[in-house]
Amino acid sequence: MNRRKKQIRSESHRRKRWNRLMIKAGIAVGTVGIIVGLLAWGSHATFISIQTIQVSGNNVSKSASIVSTAEDVLDGNYIGLFSKDNSIIFPRGRTRSAIKQQYPRIKSVDLSLQSLSTLRIHVAERSPVGIWCRADSTQVSANTPCYFVDKHGYVYAEAPHFSNDVFFRYYQTASTTQSIGTQLMPTDTFRRISAFKDAVEQRLDMNTIGFVNMNTTDGRLLVNQKLDNEAFKGGIVFNYRDNLRTLFENLKTVVQKDILLSQMQNSDRKLSTIDMRFGNKVYFRFEDT
Template sequence: MARRKLNILPKEIRQARRKKFRRKMFFFFLFFVLIIVGFSVLSNSKIMRIENIEVSGAEVLNSEDIKNFVKEEMNSKFLYVFSKQNYIFFPMNKVESEIMKEFPRIGEVRGGKTNSSTVSFSVVEREEEYLWCGSSAVFGADLANVECYFVDSTGFIFAKAPLFSGSIYFRFFSSIENEPLGSYVFNIEEFKKLVYFIDLVDGIGLDSTTLTLEGAPDVEKNYVIYFKKEYEGRSLPPKVIFKTDFDPEKIANNLEALFSLQEFLTKFESESGIEYIDLRFDGKVYYK
């Protein structure tokens, strides 16, 4: 059997090669450190330093508050080394995201670098479409003492609202586990479905004011819509009860058919009125 030749180098050659490798690694590391130090010095110099912050589009919010927040973000270091005040290292996307978190009223923000010393931010504030007023429905004079929050068209809760009485805004009541600000009344798709149904109800000519999710903890919950209708001696307005997996068009059609009946209208407009309309059962409508 042929013997395999072993490539054994003399000890001196192996040591020389290791020494050469270590020297290369040292110079590579030194070069890398010098590059980092150079960029760090450059980022902290006055060259290309951001001196001006411009904010447009703020209406309810104070532009100066947004500017001051951006300045605070710029005071930190990128990778603990590079100054964020430098035009090159300014983290525009991250700052945009942080602005949205700090100011929930802002629904959209677009940042740009106007020149080497100026960054600008254009913000779009959320529209005050509805109110979220807690987990349990409240009516009448008690509503003036309830802390409510503004809600946009997606169901996003973005700001505290002044104390309102009456029905200036449509009100939602639902349980929210976290801090209300920055939360959603319901998930976005469910909220859009509910708003669509509310619009259908209002299109029939019925004035709805409140929607809530009601039911005992161990029982299937149902949606409930309350009307703007008061009966003497009764603390709660009339309501419509329907299941959470409802069909908006179908429920609205049933409701419209009910209000087209003269017998029901007479009862609805009478002094005793009605307590509820139950639309949870397919093809059937119950009221009391």
């Protein structure tokens, strides 16, 4: 009999504990729900919502387009509750990424709040160091697509067709997969080729006008140069994976010791190529008559 009474009291005690636990859990969930609801409601408050977007730093990219892209990112809510245009919690990273992805011309995006309701977007645009033409050779027609390239070898915008050599030109096979928003070639390779080109121009005083990417290792630096009364309009062929400092010193020897001029004067054919792909040996190739 006493044992049965103890069992009844024990079961009653467990039920009471369970009920108290459920009540506490309900209160906790309800409290969290109220707090979340208040925060969600507060996130939509007008005085902390981004209502004005200002754009600066752009020269070519249109301000209205940049604003529209940012507004698309800020539209809607997080998990259906918290406003994305709230100046405290708006998605900074996604806003930057969306603008840079939409406009490859833009290389950097800085976001700052002028006030709780005004977002300032400052952008920096890429500057061209040359033009890449999607062609196997220098024969470019009005239908050949050409694009601006920045100092890192990044292709960022379609370029108009210029009637003269306003920009240094890069030529690469028409079957290449590169397009706007991609690298013409690895950044390190592009910089090495650019440094070699600059050295030829500045230290040897030779007029370079373009570069033909022949394959994955060889390139042809196009030169239009006059030496005394002799004109050299051709190319310097080299392996751009070689030591370009050594290659440049070899070329300097050829030019400064008048070896190049001598080769041009002693032939009744026009010099077309200086081939430097064979170590310290330099080969001269002439046009067939």
